Amino acid sequence: MPLDNATIQALAEHLENAEHTARDVTKITDDHPSMDWDDAYRIQEALQARKEARGQKTVGLKCGLTSRAKMKQMGVDLPCFGFVSDYMASADGAEIKIAELIHPKVEAEICIVTKTDLRGPGCHIAQVLAAIDFVVPGVEVIDSRYRDFKFDLKSVLADNTSASRFVIGGRSRQADELDLRTLGVVLEKNGEIVAMAAGAAVMGHPAAAVVALVNHLASRGRDLPAGSMVMTGGVTEAIAVKAGDSIAARFQDLGTVSLRFG
Ligand code: OOG
Numbered sequence: 001m002p003l004d005n006a007t008i009q010a011l012a013e014h015l016e017n018a019e020h021t022a023r024d025v026t027k028i029t030d031d032h033p034s035m036d037w038d039d040a041y042r043i044q045e046a047l048q049a050r051k052e053a054r055g056q057k058t059v060g061l062k063c064g065l066t067s068r069a070k071m072k073q074m075g076v077d078l079p080c081f082g083f084v085s086d087y088m089a090s091a092d093g094a095e096i097k098i099a100e101l102i103h104p105k106v107e108a109e110i111c112i113v114t115k116t117d118l119r120g121p122g123c124h125i126a127q128v129l130a131a132i133d134f135v136v137p138g139v140e141v142i143d144s145r146y147r148d149f150k151f152d153l154k155s156v157l158a159d160n161t162s163a164s165r166f167v168i169g170g171r172s173r174q175a176d177e178l179d180l181r182t183l184g185v186v187l188e189k190n191g192e193i194v195a196m197a198a199g200a201a202v203m204g205h206p207a208a209a210v211v212a213l214v215n216h217l218a219s220r221g222r223d224l225p226a227g228s229m230v231m232t233g234g235v236t237e238a239i240a241v242k243a244g245d246s247i248a249a250r251f252q253d254l255g256t257v258s259l260r261f262g
Pocket residue numbers: 062063064065066067070074107140142143144156161162232233234
């Protein structure tokens with residue numbers, strides 16, 4: 001049975017409180033085992049509405065669990081979709097305050113900015129390729145609000161796919177100057193390589209993640225407007241960080257994104 005609206009609102013508030021106080025909570029499907037996919041996205045949308053009502057603008061969309069490495073790490077086998085807000089953004093090289101977070105991890109992501117509207121269902125990769133304005137490299141800081149970073153797909157959808165902070169850096173490039181499938185990414189922590197992959201790790205081609213997002217949005221009655229920034233998902237497994245760590249994600253042809261944790 002679907003959750004009633006009061007429960008949806010209460011769960012959105014519960015998850016946002018966990019974010020604001022940096023305290024973990026048990027995954028919500030433990031208390032609501034009958035919740036369905038629609039409930040999960042309704043909670044995420046309620047979370048987004050709470051943030052927007054507070055003046056926190058939605059500045060991008062994110063695809064998650066789009067690479068085998070991420071799916072294997074989290075024990076989940078389907079991609080998920082969420083949003084990022086203005087307050088989550090930090091400048092390249094910035095220090096992220098660890099005290100504001102629960103148990104952050106970092107992921108290197110290829111980000112695509114669109115120049116025309118995209119609408120599903122039936123969105124095709126060629127339409128996404130034609131709609132790319134430019135490509136930029138990013139690092140996402142994910143911070144599940146769930147204890148021990150353990151969840152099922154419905155719980156993580158409700159928790160806005162662990163979205164927490166992100167940094168866009170390096171330099172932007174036109175898609176036709178790049179081969180997004182063979183584009184190499186090297187992730188370093190404190191000067192040591194901790195993971196590496198190529199763009200094809202993301203669903204065979206990072207643009208395929210945008211296709212999946214557009215078709216998902218259609219199922220929620222929404223489209224992807226021109227000018228959207230889409231984070232296509234971690235190319236490697238996510239790497240746990242603590243105070244004092246510094247991260248550099250080196251992207252072939254796109255430069256480096258760096259950040260520190262203090
Ligand atoms: C879910 C979010 C995953 C990605 O890029 O794969 C994600 C999680 O692993 O906590 O953002």
